[in-house]
Amino acid sequence: MNDKRILDSKEERIENLENKLSEVEAEVENAKLTDDNEDYFSLKNNEDAITYFENKGINSEELILRIEDEIISNNKAGEDNPLVPMDGMEGNMRINKIKVLNHKWIIADFTDGTYWGEVFLSYQVSEDGAIEFFSEKSFIYPQY
Incomplete structure (x- = not known):
C-alpha cells in the first residue's frame, strides 16, 4: 500500500512538472513572436x-x-x-x-x-x- 502512495505521488509530481514545462515552452514561443514583431521595423x-x-x-x-x-x-x-x-x-x-x-x-x-x-x-x-x-x-x- 505504501508503494502505491509513493508511485501516485511521483506520477502527480511528473504531471505537475510536465504542465510547468508546457507553460514555459508557450512563454518562450510567445517571446520569440514578440521579438519578431519588434524587429519588423528595423x-x-x-x-x-x-x-x-x-x-x-x-x-x-x-x-x-x-x-x-x-x-x-x-x-x-x-x-x-x-x-x-x-x-x-x-x-x-x-x-x-x-x-x-x-x-x-x-x-x-x-x-x-x-x-x-x-x-x-x-x-x-x-x-x-x-x-x-x-x-x-x-x-x-x-x-x-
Missing part, C-alpha cells in the same frame, strides 16, 4: 531597404554602426545634441538609444537627466558616403 530585417543600400554599394550593417556613432558623437560636453530640436531644461539633451527603421528613417530616445522624449529623424547617404540627418518630429513626455 533596417536589419528590411530586405527592401537592405537591397536599396546594396545597389549603392553600401553595407547596411556597417551603415547602422556609422549612423549610431555619428548621432551619439553629437553628445558633446556642455552642449545639447543638435539633432534634438529642443534645449535641455535640467542639463544638456543627450541621445541615448537609436533604432534605424529603414533606408530613410530613424527613431531616437533623448533626455537631459530629468526630462525625456523621442525624436524622429530622416537621413540621406550621399554618393561620397556622408550621412546627413534631419530632425522631423519630436516630443517630450510630461512629468508626473
Whole structure:
C-alpha cells in the first residue's frame, strides 16, 4: 500500500512538472513572436531597404554602426545634441538609444537627466558616403 502512495505521488509530481514545462515552452514561443514583431521595423530585417543600400554599394550593417556613432558623437560636453530640436531644461539633451527603421528613417530616445522624449529623424547617404540627418518630429513626455 505504501508503494502505491509513493508511485501516485511521483506520477502527480511528473504531471505537475510536465504542465510547468508546457507553460514555459508557450512563454518562450510567445517571446520569440514578440521579438519578431519588434524587429519588423528595423533596417536589419528590411530586405527592401537592405537591397536599396546594396545597389549603392553600401553595407547596411556597417551603415547602422556609422549612423549610431555619428548621432551619439553629437553628445558633446556642455552642449545639447543638435539633432534634438529642443534645449535641455535640467542639463544638456543627450541621445541615448537609436533604432534605424529603414533606408530613410530613424527613431531616437533623448533626455537631459530629468526630462525625456523621442525624436524622429530622416537621413540621406550621399554618393561620397556622408550621412546627413534631419530632425522631423519630436516630443517630450510630461512629468508626473
